[in-house]
Amino acid sequence: MKEFEYTIKDELGIHARPAGMLVKEAAKYQSTIMLDTGVKKVDAKKIMALMTSGAVKGTVVKCTAEGPDEAEAITAIEKFFKDNL
Amino acid sequence: MGLFDAFKKKGIEIGAPMKGKCVAIQEVNDPTFSDEILGKGVAVMPEEGSMYAPADGVITTIFPTGHAVGMTTEDGVEILVHLGLDTVALKGDGFEIKAEEGQKVKKGDLLIVADLEKIKAAGYDVITPIVICNSADFGSVNGMAGKDVNPGDSVIEIKK
Numbered sequence: 001m002k003e004f005e006y007t008i009k010d011e012l013g014i015h016a017r018p019a020g021m022l023v024k025e026a027a028k029y030q031s032t033i034m035l036d037t038g039v040k041k042v043d044a045k046k047i048m049a050l051m052t053s054g055a056v057k058g059t060v061v062k063c064t065a066e067g068p069d070e071a072e073a074i075t076a077i078e079k080f081f082k083d084n085l
Numbered sequence: 086m087g088l089f090d091a092f093k094k095k096g097i098e099i100g101a102p103m104k105g106k107c108v109a110i111q112e113v114n115d116p117t118f119s120d121e122i123l124g125k126g127v128a129v130m131p132e133e134g135s136m137y138a139p140a141d142g143v144i145t146t147i148f149p150t151g152h153a154v155g156m157t158t159e160d161g162v163e164i165l166v167h168l169g170l171d172t173v174a175l176k177g178d179g180f181e182i183k184a185e186e187g188q189k190v191k192k193g194d195l196l197i198v199a200d201l202e203k204i205k206a207a208g209y210d211v212i213t214p215i216v217i218c219n220s221a222d223f224g225s226v227n228g229m230a231g232k233d234v235n236p237g238d239s240v241i242e243i244k245k
Contacts (some may be wrong), residue, residue, distance in 0.1 A: 001172055015153070016117065016153055017173075020122040020123040046219070047163070048123065048155050048163040048165070048218045051146050051148075051153075051155055052146040052155065052186075053144075082097040
């Protein structure tokens with residue numbers, strides 16, 4: 001299992017657009033990708049779950065990837081967070 | 086014929102959340118919606134600012150900004166109604182929230198009241214996509230675009 005932690009900098013958090021983009025990115029990988037916001041632990045491949053994750057500016061998100069392509073997946077998702085959130 | 090067979094045959098119908106003109110999701114000027122990244126669906130160009138529950142179910146999320154509502158129906162359909170494009174940036178200005186997360190709602194219950202003129206004046210497109218976030222869980226999700234709708238009129242048909 002691979003993981004990283006990231007503090008959300010985007011003022012609006014994970015709203016509809018970033019949730020959609022994140023699912024699109026996560027869906028490229030076979031690994032199970034989970035986000036833990038401290039409020040909820042959600043599947044990064046499920047849009048509605050992401051939008052209810054409670055991630056707002058300042059939230060520390062712990063992301064884990066587990067599966068055959070976990071190394072590539074965690075690198076891509078961490079880049080996504082840095083670029084978009 | 087069992088209940089499940091009846092369900093399979095008839096499909097699930099999702100109602101319009103607002104009064105207006107129902108258009109294809111591809112006409113929405115935002116690729117997040119038009120490319121169906123958030124799911125398949127339709128959009129309503131609203132004529133009135135009241136947004137109603139499109140089906141019976143539970144409110145899964147209401148953004149604190151009041152610009153979008155997510156709900157889950159009894160059949161497990163996850164519906165996102167997003168009032169306007171980029172309206173998250175208004176931070177709630179022009180939106181009044183009339184329901185809360187976790188609330189059980191009936192189709193037609195009032196969820197949000199928006200001041201469409203104020204939102205338009207601020208430079209935002211008020212087109213309101215209605216998308217099925219878990220479209221992949223169903224056999225088909227078909228929008229019924231190209232007609233004027235009142236709240237509750239069927240705009241999406243879903244089959245298992």
